[in-house]
Amino acid sequence: MAEDLINNKDILYFPSYLGTNDKLITLLNRASQTLCDWFSKADKNGPLPFDENFKCIMPAEDGNSEEDLFSEIESLLNNSFNPVHPGSLAHLDPPPLIFSILGDLIAAGLNNNLLAYELSPSVTLLEESLCKWFAKKIGFNDQSGGIAASGGTLSNLNALIAARNNAGLATNPNSVLLVSEDAHSSFVKCMRVMGLDTTNLVRIKTDNEGRMDINDLRKSLDKCTVENKKIFAIVATLGTTVRGAIDPIKEISEICKERNIWLHIDGSIGGIFAITSIPIKGLNNINQANSITINPQKIIGITKTSSLLLVSNMSTLENTFNTGLPYISSKENIINRGEIGIQGSRPAEVIKLWLGLRFLGLKGIENVLKTSIKRKDFFIKNISKNKFDIYSGPLHIVSFLPKKLEPKDSDAWTQTKVNELIKNNFMLSRPKFKGKYFLRVVMGNYNTKESHIKELLRLLDA
Numbered sequence: 110m111a112e113d114l115i116n117n118k119d120i121l122y123f124p125s126y127l128g129t130n131d132k133l134i135t136l137l138n139r140a141s142q143t144l145c146d147w148f149s150k151a152d153k154n155g156p157l158p159f160d161e162n163f164k165c166i167m168p169a170e171d172g173n174s175e176e177d178l179f180s181e182i183e184s185l186l187n188n189s190f191n192p193v194h195p196g197s198l199a200h201l202d203p204p205p206l207i208f209s210i211l212g213d214l215i216a217a218g219l220n221n222n223l224l225a226y227e228l229s230p231s232v233t234l235l236e237e238s239l240c241k242w243f244a245k246k247i248g249f250n251d252q253s254g255g256i257a258a259s260g261g262t263l264s265n266l267n268a269l270i271a272a273r274n275n276a277g278l279a280t281n282p283n284s285v286l287l288v289s290e291d292a293h294s295s296f297v298k299c300m301r302v303m304g305l306d307t308t309n310l311v312r313i314k315t316d317n318e319g320r321m322d323i324n325d326l327r328k329s330l331d332k333c334t335v336e337n338k339k340i341f342a343i344v345a346t347l348g349t350t351v352r353g354a355i356d357p358i359k360e361i362s363e364i365c366k367e368r369n370i371w372l373h374i375d376g377s378i379g380g381i382f383a384i385t386s387i388p389i390k391g392l393n394n395i396n397q398a399n400s401i402t403i404n405p406q407k408i409i410g411i412t413k414t415s416s417l418l419l420v421s422n423m424s425t426l427e428n429t430f431n432t433g434l435p436y437i438s439s440k441e442n443i444i445n446r447g448e449i450g451i452q453g454s455r456p457a458e459v460i461k462l463w464l465g466l467r468f469l470g471l472k473g474i475e476n477v478l479k480t481s482i483k484r485k486d487f488f489i490k491n492i493s494k495n496k497f498d499i500y501s502g503p504l505h506i507v508s509f510l511p512k513k514l515e516p517k518d519s520d521a522w523t524q525t526k527v528n529e530l531i532k533n534n535f536m537l538s539r540p541k542f543k544g545k546y547f548l549r550v551v552m553g554n555y556n557t558k559e560s561h562i563k564e565l566l567r568l569l570d571a
């Protein structure tokens with residue numbers, strides 16, 4: 110018999126379709142052990158990398174041994190930010206949910222592609238069903254649905270492109286978007302991607318609680334009319350990045366209805382609260398929107414990336430993004446997911462969202478969210494009001510600065526404070542906001558207990 114054309118007997122490159130894949134199981138177990146060891150190293154080392162020896166070695170002529178690779182995996186982990194540490198309070202990057210970690214593993218092994226049903230039959234149906242479930246939970250009707258994307262920026266971009274297309278302004282250079290001055294910087298990026306510039310992004314003032322000022326919105330709308338600018342959407346932010354403020358959604362939605370303008374809600378931070386019964390001031394009427402971004406990676410620990418765009422009418426996504434996929438088969442009544450958003454090939458990120466949510470259940474989701482608000486409340490209640498000006502809304506984010514600090518001194522003060530805090534294993538961020546630097550604490554870390562917050566407050570007071 111002729112030699113096998115392809116000699117694949119000796120080296121394990123891919124899972125085998127035969128036998129038990131013992132070798133793969135051994136490697137997976139070792140990888141799991143390495144990861145879990147790293148989680149627990151945070152206890153001693155804090156949230157920041159503790160070993161600066163990671164060398165970024167590039168592939169060589171011959172493949173590396175398992176031993177080499179495991180030693181480099183360990184080095185990579187030791188040089189990484191560790192979100193599991195209770196002092197990790199800087200950003201919207203909470204510890205990973207255990208069942209989301211499993212979901213990522215399964216998605217990687219499946220290697221299915223959300224581009225098309227034939228490449229991901231079960232996960233296509235799962236993503237469609239989960240989007241519909243979310244859409245119903247927030248009060249959308251039967252025509253609603255959604256699409257997952259790799260992060261809040263892309264979900265917002267999907268929404269804005271659909272909104273502009275829906276308004277018949279896809280090629281109009283006079284088309285404008287209205288957002289509050291505290292809206293996320295990704296809207297600037299979205300405008301660039303859409304072939305527009307900063308003059309097409311109209312910024313509406315915020316009030317002293319960080320919410321879009323409705324009078325200024327009305328004035329800006331009138332000004333747009335006078336200047337013959339065509340508005341394709343207004344964005345209401347449900348949880349601003351620096352202080353967690355919620356724009357007045359009810360009033361904005363009424364204005365959008367009056368003037369027939371697409372309302373997009375950027376709920377990247379606060380949207381997930383809408384599927385719970387937690388009372389959050391200002392979180393109402395969100396089902397009046399045409400689209401809403403919900404980004405569960407930011408607060409309940411679904412592993413990155415995990416973001417959904419929900420739309421009140423699925424046909425708006427189909428009309429915007431469907432080009433036909435000439436090399437892909439289609440199945441009656443099933444939409445290929447690559448035809449309703451800007452991404453083509455996409456991993457089965459929905460698995461970690463689905464497993465994470467099923468693992469928590471609605472009670473678990475509420476518990477994670479409620480505790481983040483409790484931590485924030487505890488922090489605000491106990492921080493010295495004589496010493497600090499505090500900026501916070503109904504969500505779990507607090508920015509603060511010493512009273513009477515000159516704007517020019519805020520850079521140096523926050524930098525010194527961040528350095529001092531990290532020596533004590535507390536990682537806070539220092540956003541630049543309205544011309545000054547602030548210290549910001551994001552209370553979404555489930556491992557952070559009251560004792561940690563007390564210690565943080567003590568250090569801030571020192």
Ligand SMILES: Cc1ncc(COP(=O)(O)O)c(C=O)c1O
Pocket residue numbers: 201259260261262263293295346348349350375377378404416
């Ligand atoms: C309010 C808001 N919108 C959008 C985004 C962008 O999300 P992502 O980084 O997942 O693209 C962020 C990021 O923090 C955000 O805070």
